[in-house]
Amino acid sequence: MIWDIAKDSGKAADHIEMAGFYVSAIISYGKNKDGELKLMKHLTVPTLRFKPDLTESSFSHNFNGCAAVIKQNGMALTEYPETVSVKGDLSISSRTGDGTEIIRRFTPAIDQPALIETVTVFNRSDKTQKYEVFGAYYSESVNAFWCVGDKNITAESSAVFGDIFEPTAQRSREYEIAPGDCFTFYCVYYAYQTEMLSAFSIHDEIAKRDKFILNMFGSLRLESGIPELDAQFAHCILRGSGASSRRTLQGTYQ
Numbered sequence: 181m182i183w184d185i186a187k188d189s190g191k192a193a194d195h196i197e198m199a200g201f202y203v204s205a206i207i208s209y210g211k212n213k214d215g216e217l218k219l220m221k222h223l224t225v226p227t228l229r230f231k232p233d234l235t236e237s238s239f240s241h242n243f244n245g246c247a248a249v250i251k252q253n254g255m256a257l258t259e260y261p262e263t264v265s266v267k268g269d270l271s272i273s274s275r276t277g278d279g280t281e282i283i284r285r286f287t288p289a290i291d292q293p294a295l296i297e298t299v300t301v302f303n304r305s306d307k308t309q310k311y312e313v314f315g316a317y318y319s320e321s322v323n324a325f326w327c328v329g330d331k332n333i334t335a336e337s338s339a340v341f342g343d344i345f346e347p348t349a350q351r352s353r354e355y356e357i358a359p360g361d362c363f364t365f366y367c368v369y370y371a372y373q374t375e376m377l378s379a380f381s382i383h384d385e386i387a388k389r390d391k392f393i394l395n396m397f398g399s400l401r402l403e404s405g406i407p408e409l410d411a412q413f414a415h416c417i418l419r420g421s422g423a424s425s426r427r428t429l430q431g432t433y434q
Contacts, residue, residue, distance in 0.1 A: 181411050185211060186262040193218070196270050200288035200389070202227065203370075205295045207270050207286050209261070217259040217274050220244050221286070223335065225293045225371045229328035237328075239371060241320070241335035247367035248339040250301060251312040252278055268393030279305030290388040292380055294345075294370035301355075302362040313365055315339020315351040333373050340366040343383045347376060 185192055193210030206222040221243040228239035250257045259274035259282055270286045281302040288295055303309045321334040338347045345368055355363045366382050402413040 181266045181408075183264040184262070185264050186215075186260070194264075196266060198269065198286070198288045200290050200292075202291065202293040203288050203295060205286070205288050205369075209264065209270070209272060211261050215260045217261045217272070219246065219284075221295060221297075221369055223295055223369055223371065227293065228333050228371055228373055230322075230326055231328055233328050239322070239327075239333050239335075241371060243318070243335075243337055243369050246284075246297070246299075247318060247337040247369070248299070248313050248315040248365065250282070250299075251314070252276070252280055253310055254312075257282070268396075269389070278309075279303065280309070280311075287386055287389050289380075289385040290392060292345075292370070292377060292385060293372065294368050294377065294385075296382055296385060297367040297369070298364060298386070299367060300362055300364045301357070303357040303359055306359050308356060308358050311355045311357060311363070313339065313341070313353050313355075315341075315353075315365075315367075317347070317351075327373065329373060331373050333371060335369075335371045337367060337369045340368055340382065343381050344379050345377070345382055346379050 183194070191211065191213050193208065195206055195208040197204065197206045199205070202225065204224040204226070208220040208222070210218050212218055222240060223243065224238050224240040226238045230237040230239060257276045257278070257280060259276060261272050261274045263273045265271045272284045274282045276282065281304050283300045283302070285298040286295060287298065301311060315338065318337045319334060321332040324331050327333050336347060339351050340346070341351060341353045353365065357363060368382070370377055402410050404410055
């Protein structure tokens with residue numbers, strides 16, 4: 181499903197919920213009256229619990245904006261979304277004022293309590309451009325008094341310039357990109373209680389998600405003759421499968 185959001189005049193917004201086996205995410209996206217990209221990520225981790233331990237007591241946290249700032253020739257880029265596509269995951273393609281295209285893809289990890297944002301920056305101009313990415317490390321904790329297990333629950337985000345996720349206080353990277361070329365980095369949003377997440381391969385998590393989507397879209401299909409209805413049914417199958425039970429060391433959730 182593709183939404184040509186640039187064709188809509190004025191403000192526009194929507195949201196989508198996606199789930200892996202250890203995390204659920206609601207991505208709210210759109211544009212303001214000036215056409216600028218607006219993003220908010222709501223992360224829920226069912227294995228992390230508030231007191232009292234009821235069905236609705238899963239830990240959740242809102243992440244606003246992006247975990248990194250992108251600059252082109254020293255100036256921070258403003259993104260203007262043009263197309264939004266949904267096929268299991270969410271992708272947003274935006275233009276900037278200086279011949280740059282930015283594509284953001286949001287992927288719930290399969291085997292980690294994390295949401296992965298893949299950010300790919302394309303140089304669409306006719307000359308080489310210099311880019312800088314400043315990744316700010318974000319961390320916020322909920323006091324142990326409110327948490328099952330009597331230990332703090334912490335929500336964090338981190339920019340990652342490579343395949344292996346390893347949280348860090350702050351990272352930055354410079355790029356010199358020829359016309360038609362691109363570079364990619366990741367913003368990872370996650371939560372934990374007793375121990376920080378161990379290092380994991382971002383590429384492996386995305387590959388497992390892609391395989392999961394392919395399997396779910398092919399497992400049961402509706403052929404109604406109405407493409408929009410068939411696509412909606414396929415996403416219902418995917419959403420229900422992503423939210424299905426998975427046993428962990430911390431118990432069973434649905």
